[in-house]
Amino acid sequence: MKDDLLEKIILDTVDVPSLPPIASKVLQLINDDFASITELERIISRDQAFSSRLLRIANSPYYGRGRSIDTISTAIILIGFNTMKSLVTAASMKDLHRQFGLFEQKLWEHSLGLSVAASLLAAETQMIQPEEALIAGLIHDMGKIIINNSIPESYCMVIERVYETGLTFIEVEDDMLGFNHCSVGGLIARKWKLPRNLEVVIEYHHSESFPGIEDNNYETLCQIVKIADAMCLNLGIGLRIPVNLSKIGFDQIGLTEERFYELQERLKRIYIEQKAQLLE
Ligand SMILES: [Fe+2]
Numbered sequence: 424m425k426d427d428l429l430e431k432i433i434l435d436t437v438d439v440p441s442l443p444p445i446a447s448k449v450l451q452l453i454n455d456d457f458a459s460i461t462e463l464e465r466i467i468s469r470d471q472a473f474s475s476r477l478l479r480i481a482n483s484p485y486y487g488r489g490r491s492i493d494t495i496s497t498a499i500i501l502i503g504f505n506t507m508k509s510l511v512t513a514a515s516m517k518d519l520h521r522q523f524g525l526f527e528q529k530l531w532e533h534s535l536g537l538s539v540a541a542s543l544l545a546a547e548t549q550m551i552q553p554e555e556a557l558i559a560g561l562i563h564d565m566g567k568i569i570i571n572n573s574i575p576e577s578y579c580m581v582i583e584r585v586y587e588t589g590l591t592f593i594e595v596e597d598d599m600l601g602f603n604h605c606s607v608g609g610l611i612a613r614k615w616k617l618p619r620n621l622e623v624v625i626e627y628h629h630s631e632s633f634p635g636i637e638d639n640n641y642e643t644l645c646q647i648v649k650i651a652d653a654m655c656l657n658l659g660i661g662l663r664i665p666v667n668l669s670k671i672g673f674d675q676i677g678l679t680e681e682r683f684y685e686l687q688e689r690l691k692r693i694y695i696e697q698k699a700q701l702l703e
């Protein structure tokens with residue numbers, strides 16, 4: 424289908440939400456190695472609700488270490504700049520949902536699990552910065568959130584079909600809606616002017632080929648997200664859908680099947696810890 428026709432169909436069906444302002448600024452900072460703590464602090468401090476949420480996390484037993492943290496800058500120093508960026512992204516992905524029922528909870532758990540899995544794989548292969556993989560994991564299925572917000576009744580039928588038939592989300596979405604969460608996600612990522620690496624992950628994380636992708640690193644990042652996705656679906660983190668492992672290109676990132684299962688075990692442990700920490 425021609426791109427502009429697809430775009431028209433999507434825009435006629437799905438409304439483009441605005442990205443929570445904090446997330447938008449933080450995501451812009453992500454690729455900026457020189458972004459300062461002061462800048463991050465300034466952005467976060469403007470949002471009262473968000474600030475108090477982050478202080479609560481910083482004071483949780485996981486990070487608290489027995490002292491009380493009452494400013495955002497101390498929280499950033501204590502938790503670390505990178506972790507802080509991912510906490511902001513994780514919380515924003517949760518806020519993006521218009522309603523938060525069982526499916527939304529599952530979707531959020533899926534993205535949290537993926538962020539852990541992708542950063543484990545990145546650290547293992549040393550091909551991508553774990554931090555970059557983590558954010559990519561959090562945000563990869565953003566298109567599903569957007570579709571679910573706009574047309575919840577139809578999307579509910581899509582989900583039921585996925586579970587009944589064992590077909591993939593992409594197959595069922597294309598069939599029932601005429602577009603899928605990757606095309607929607609890609610479109611929104613461009614409207615939001617997200618960094619290009621994230622846009623590519625959102626649009627191509629189910630693709631076999633990467634036409635016109637200018638940077639090999641983006642392809643590697645997609646591959647990592649794809650394998651992380653398989654791990655989470657296997658473990659039933661968030662969503663449980665059978666995955667055909669023979670179709671997963673482990674070797675493209677230099678991974679063996681045996682190592683995949685070892686990392687999957689590690690993921691299970693870390694995920695449980697992380698989830699408890701975020702639910703504080
Ligand atoms: Fe997906």
Ligand SMILES: [Fe+2]
Pocket residue numbers: 533563564652
């Ligand atoms: Fe996914």
